[in-house]
Amino acid sequence: MPTPPAGPAPTARAADVTSRALVIGPAEYAPDSGVPRYDEIGVSAVQYGEVLAGNPMWGKDRCRVLMPEEVRTAESVMSALETEARRTGPGDILMVVYIGHGAYWGDVPGAEVHFSVGSSYKDKPWTWLSSWYLYRAMRLCRADLKVLIADCCYSNMLPHLGNGLDSLPGVLDDSGQGTCVLTALKDDNVRAWPLGCEALPGPLAECTPFSGHTLDVLRNGTTDHQPELTLGMLRDAVENEMRRCRFAHDRPRMLLNDAREGRALFTNRMDPARRAPRPDSPVGAEEWAAALLRGSDCDLEELLNDPRKTGDVVALLRTSHREGAAAVARRIDEQASLRFRSPRDFARYWNKAERALRP
Numbered sequence: 001m002p003t004p005p006a007g008p009a010p011t012a013r014a015a016d017v018t019s020r021a022l023v024i025g026p027a028e029y030a031p032d033s034g035v036p037r038y039d040e041i042g043v044s045a046v047q048y049g050e051v052l053a054g055n056p057m058w059g060k061d062r063c064r065v066l067m068p069e070e071v072r073t074a075e076s077v078m079s080a081l082e083t084e085a086r087r088t089g090p091g092d093i094l095m096v097v098y099i100g101h102g103a104y105w106g107d108v109p110g111a112e113v114h115f116s117v118g119s120s121y122k123d124k125p126w127t128w129l130s131s132w133y134l135y136r137a138m139r140l141c142r143a144d145l146k147v148l149i150a151d152c153c154y155s156n157m158l159p160h161l162g163n164g165l166d167s168l169p170g171v172l173d174d175s176g177q178g179t180c181v182l183t184a185l186k187d188d189n190v191r192a193w194p195l196g197c198e199a200l201p202g203p204l205a206e207c208t209p210f211s212g213h214t215l216d217v218l219r220n221g222t223t224d225h226q227p228e229l230t231l232g233m234l235r236d237a238v239e240n241e242m243r244r245c246r247f248a249h250d251r252p253r254m255l256l257n258d259a260r261e262g263r264a265l266f267t268n269r270m271d272p273a274r275r276a277p278r279p280d281s282p283v284g285a286e287e288w289a290a291a292l293l294r295g296s297d298c299d300l301e302e303l304l305n306d307p308r309k310t311g312d313v314v315a316l317l318r319t320s321h322r323e324g325a326a327a328v329a330r331r332i333d334e335q336a337s338l339r340f341r342s343p344r345d346f347a348r349y350w351n352k353a354e355r356a357l358r359p
């Protein structure tokens with residue numbers, strides 16, 4: 001009997017996992033609620049469903065867009081989230097997309113960003129869904145990677161969780177829970193512009209600008225040579241597209257907490273003939289740092305062959321203000337500590353890397 005060839009086990013393909021996407025887009029509110037109704041919210045939710053259904057890494061069986069009656073109360077949204085979270089397991093991705101209104105009250109216990117649901121009233125915080133509950137359900141699920149895409153006002157405040165903590169333990173911290181958050185807003189902006197961007201084609205012009213541009217990138221893919229897109233690649237492409245758009249837009253922001261930013265999340269729909277050729281490996285430390293931040297599939301072994309260059313890259317990442325840079329620096333530093341066992345190699349590495357830690 002022939003022996004099967006030795007080699008690494010095949011990587012899990014999309015078909016082997018039960019990754020789930022849940023889209024929450026409450027567009028209808030009571031007439032006396034004081035919460036404005038925007039058709040863009042509902043159209044965006046439907047379009048996320050369409051675009052994910054057409055993306056081979058997802059497909060329509062893995063994506064659930066909540067119906068208007070399912071987004072009416074915090075209870076119905078959380079119950080749907082718990083159901084979807086329970087369906088995921090190790091190796092899977094849980095992606096939650098929220099499009100709606102965000103609010104932030106500094107004078108409620110554990111001030112957090114709150115998401116609107118259909119029964120929310122403008123000045124009644126208890127009628128909104130605290131982002132803390134959403135995070136908690138995501139944290140408890142067994143999926144390896146949990147992604148929240150938030151398109152609402154105050155989404156830039158999502159990491160500013162209450163109780164004096166910068167991050168919620170086990171959710172947006174460093175404990176390897178594999179959580180990424182992509183938000184419509186960067187830095188000090190608190191208002192997300194809700195009205196559609198006329199530069200976008202077809203129904204995408206009726207989505208909110210952030211969702212419309214994100215969906216446009218997902219629908220068309222990017223010219224990157226890779227067949228699949230990471231969240232970092234999506235963020236960069238959306239940011240570029242929104243910057244180039246003839247209308248002025250807020251810029252998106254991404255927060256992530258560990259080394260899983262390199263995981264593929266969507267199929268790149270761009271025709272392979274129109275994609276850029278696979279680039280050569282980065283050369284200088286700056287190129288390496290930029291490629292690692294993009295989540296490019298660079299050959300780390302090549303970098304780790306050079307202790308000094310590895311040290312330079314870690315120093316650059318540690319002093320970078322780019323989101324996620326600190327997490328990537330930690331990942332390379334861990335690899336370096338394992339690799340550079342000889343005192344000579346370690347000294348070469350550390351001499352460069354520790355520059356970033358000097359006061």
Ligand SMILES: [Zn+2]
Pocket residue numbers: 197198199200209213242245246247249
């Ligand atoms: Zn635009």
